[in-house]
Amino acid sequence: MSKFLEVKNLKKYYETNRGTLHAVDGVSFSLEKGETLGVVGESGCGKSTLGQTVLHLRKPTEGEIYFNGEDISNPTKKKRHDLCQHMQIIFQDPFSSLNPRMTVKQIISEPLKIFNAVKNKGELEERVAKLMETVGLAKRFVNTYPHELDGGRRQRIGIARALALEPSFIVCDEPVSALDVSIQAQVLNLMQDLQEQLNLTYIFITHDLSVVKHISNNIMVMYLGVVVEHTSSQSLFAAPLHPYTKALLSAIPHSDIDMPRERILLRGEISSPIEPPPGCRFAKRCNYATEKCFTEDPVMEEIYPGHEVACHNVKEINAIP
Amino acid sequence: MKTKDTTVFLEVKNLVIHYETDNGVVEAVNNISFKMNRGETLSLVGETGAGKTTTALGLLNLVPNPPGRIIAGEILLNGENLLKMSPHQMQKIRGSKITMIFQDPMTSLNPIETVGDQISEVIKLHNKVSRAEAAQMACDMLEKVGIPAERYGDYPHQFSGGMKQRVVIAIALACDPELLISDEPTSALDVTIQAQVLDTMRHLKQELKTSMLMITHDLGVVAETSDNVAVMYAGEIVEYGALRQVFKDTRHPYTQALFDSLPDINKNVERLIPIKGLTPDPSSLPNYCSFYDRCTKRMEECRKTDPAVLDVGDGHLVKCLLFASERSSHE
Numbered sequence: 001m002s003k004f005l006e007v008k009n010l011k012k013y014y015e016t017n018r019g020t021l022h023a024v025d026g027v028s029f030s031l032e033k034g035e036t037l038g039v040v041g042e043s044g045c046g047k048s049t050l051g052q053t054v055l056h057l058r059k060p061t062e063g064e065i066y067f068n069g070e071d072i073s074n075p076t077k078k079k080r081h082d083l084c085q086h087m088q089i090i091f092q093d094p095f096s097s098l099n100p101r102m103t104v105k106q107i108i109s110e111p112l113k114i115f116n117a118v119k120n121k122g123e124l125e126e127r128v129a130k131l132m133e134t135v136g137l138a139k140r141f142v143n144t145y146p147h148e149l150d151g152g153r154r155q156r157i158g159i160a161r162a163l164a165l166e167p168s169f170i171v172c173d174e175p176v177s178a179l180d181v182s183i184q185a186q187v188l189n190l191m192q193d194l195q196e197q198l199n200l201t202y203i204f205i206t207h208d209l210s211v212v213k214h215i216s217n218n219i220m221v222m223y224l225g226v227v228v229e230h231t232s233s234q235s236l237f238a239a240p241l242h243p244y245t246k247a248l249l250s251a252i253p254h255s256d257i258d259m260p261r262e263r264i265l266l267r268g269e270i271s272s273p274i275e276p277p278p279g280c281r282f283a284k285r286c287n288y289a290t291e292k293c294f295t296e297d298p299v300m301e302e303i304y305p306g307h308e309v310a311c312h313n314v315k316e317i318n319a320i321p
Numbered sequence: 322m323k324t325k326d327t328t329v330f331l332e333v334k335n336l337v338i339h340y341e342t343d344n345g346v347v348e349a350v351n352n353i354s355f356k357m358n359r360g361e362t363l364s365l366v367g368e369t370g371a372g373k374t375t376t377a378l379g380l381l382n383l384v385p386n387p388p389g390r391i392i393a394g395e396i397l398l399n400g401e402n403l404l405k406m407s408p409h410q411m412q413k414i415r416g417s418k419i420t421m422i423f424q425d426p427m428t429s430l431n432p433i434e435t436v437g438d439q440i441s442e443v444i445k446l447h448n449k450v451s452r453a454e455a456a457q458m459a460c461d462m463l464e465k466v467g468i469p470a471e472r473y474g475d476y477p478h479q480f481s482g483g484m485k486q487r488v489v490i491a492i493a494l495a496c497d498p499e500l501l502i503s504d505e506p507t508s509a510l511d512v513t514i515q516a517q518v519l520d521t522m523r524h525l526k527q528e529l530k531t532s533m534l535m536i537t538h539d540l541g542v543v544a545e546t547s548d549n550v551a552v553m554y555a556g557e558i559v560e561y562g563a564l565r566q567v568f569k570d571t572r573h574p575y576t577q578a579l580f581d582s583l584p585d586i587n588k589n590v591e592r593l594i595p596i597k598g599l600t601p602d603p604s605s606l607p608n609y610c611s612f613y614d615r616c617t618k619r620m621e622e623c624r625k626t627d628p629a630v631l632d633v634g635d636g637h638l639v640k641c642l643l644f645a646s647e648r649s650s651h652e
Contacts, residue, residue: 042511043482150599151369180368180538185582185595192592207511214584214593237586251516253541254586257568261545265520266513269481 003066004201005031005054005169010063012046012053019275023049025225026063028300033168036195036202038216038233040209040248044270046225047205051171054203055087056080067169085115088162092174094154098146104157105142108132111164131160136190152183156190163194171203176211188215209252213237221245224273224281227300231307241309241318244282280312288317330532331357331380331500336394338372338379341387345604349375349389351556357500362526362533364543366579367553370600373536376553377502380534381419382411398499417447420493424505426485430477436488437463437473440495447496462491465528467521483514490522497529504536519545540583544568552576555601555611558630562637572639574618610642618643 012024024046031037039047052058054065056075064073072083091097098107108128111117118124129139135156146154155175162170172191176184192215194200206212212219212233219236221229221244229242240246247264266285280286283293290313298310303320314320338350350372357363365373378384380396382403396403398418403411423429431439440459444450450458460470466487477485486506493501506522507515523546526533535546543550543564550567552560552575560573571577581594598615607613610623620642628642
């Protein structure tokens with residue numbers, strides 16, 4: 001049986017004045033239907049570019065993408081257009097991703113009109129009303145403009161728009177990071193409910209590790225365009241293996257004041273993704289780096305069933321025989 | 322070096338700040354009072370629009386006017402009321418006695434001046450020193466925040482976000498202030514960088530014995546930095562106490578709801594418990610408890626009066642009627 005989504009060695013490079021920028025540099029993963037894959041990493045690690053490249057919002061430089069077993073690595077213009085019915089995106093900022101000159105109704109009905117998904121005006125109104133109900137937006141907002149609404153409600157419009165064509169796959173790019181915690185919880189619950197009701201598959205991109213833990217089945221940790229660790233949400237938080245993941249998890253300030261804190265402070269900052277030198281991307285900041293780390297690219301290796309790590313010294317660091 | 326004493330050096334009494342707009346009066350800060358001891362870190366926690374930043378700007382008398390106006394209250398720094406000072410006197414306090422770090426390091430530095438000059442500018446303004454002495458002090462400050470002194474002549478754009486925030490911290494601490502106000506100092510930074518910056522701030526605070534007013538929405542950051550916590554909602558402090566009192570003996574339903582709505586990295590929760598509804602419109606606040614509409618423990622009386630602030634034990638203050646009976650039984 002073929003996977004729902006399969007991505008092989010995906011690369012996205014940008015040419016800049018200072019050389020080639022490796023935004024996404026050889027990422028491979030697969031997704032089952034109904035699964036949520038969390039993608040975490042710090043700014044500039046390529047997580048948003050990855051999400052947008054998978055959807056063909058950006059043209060991949062190299063690599064293969066299979067959606068429901070079909071090769072969509074190099075779609076024709078028409079195919080690319082049709083894919084929008086199956087895959088959608090929710091953006092981070094509900095303030096800038098909605099057209100300020102369109103009403104809620106116009107925003108939600110736009111995809112339906114583009115794809116001629118409704119026969120007449122009556123049906124359109126019905127669909128819009130249904131979508132607003134699904135995402136918990138009261139009917140009275142149908143003719144309001146985005147600026148009249150708060151962040152949580154705006155993000156609900158973004159979700160309704162993404163759901164309009166009944167897609168099976170949604171990339172959620174930091175959908176709750178612009179929201180206050182009490183509103184964030186409402187939106188996260190909504191997204192979980194929708195996933196259950198509509199059997200949606202999510203790629204959930206975020207920098208917030210507690211959010212990603214809450215919502216994901218599996219998690220990929222990215223660093224400078226590459227995946228360094230990929231495993232189930234549970235084992236990632238119980239026993240992270242990659243030194244970067246360990247540092248990242250230890251850096252989260254947590255609100256339980258009785259939890260012991262063992263913070264791993266990293267040296268320096270993320271290096272430039274332009275013409276990266278050979279070797280492990282993380283080597284310069286790693287406390288365990290050896291000579292090999294600066295010369296040879298580590299590859300993803302399955303250390304435990306379903307737990308992949310890209311690190312030369314993973315066995316020594318974690319005392320794995 | 323200053324000796325550490327625990328006397329109260331800052332006292333805010335019944336501070337009220339309004340923004341008078343064409344669409345009505347926005348009641349941003351409503352009658353808040355708190356005290357700070359020397360060397361203490363107090364966190365103001367709350368969601369967008371709770372009045373945290375306005376409170377901080379109020380302390381510096383920097384509330385944009387118009388539309389903002391400090392309606393009532395007193396801000397006593399070492400017994401002197403800042404609100405009664407002339408603009409000139411206030412100017413001397415800002416930057417030397419009280420300083421502030423803003424959320425976004427990208428916009429709080431001057432892009433066309435070197436970082437070294439930006440630090441020595443503050444030093445020259447508040448101290449009688451020569452240009453060379455100021456430059457030397459600026460270099461020392463850079464080293465203190467973890468930036469090599471050689472970068473004195475670099476411009477802000479040559480630094481990363483975390484480094485820029487370090488420069489901002491260096492400027493804020495250059496004149497050895499009594500109070501440092503940090504408005505979301507690490508919210509724009511990545512977690513590993515946030516950890517580095519918080520670590521630097523912690524060390525400097527200990528070394529310089531500076532008191533800090535930390536404004537944040539991140540309960541994790543609060544837990545790691547603060548001695549005392551004030552939880553703000555709709556322009557009021559609804560709960561105040563020592564870190565342990567507020568985090569482990571949470572009393573106010575809003576504080577509890579904040580904790581419940583947060584995904585916790587150490588727990589497995591199937592569903593989060595959001596706070597239903599939205600924060601009330603600050604231009605038409607109710608004359609009863611402002612959390613009433615969203616509260617899960619509300620009672621009939623809550624709609625009738627604005628609850629008074631009660632001490633539920635050892636300086637743990639709660640503004641909620643649930644504890645009114647408890648206190649009367651104490652007495």
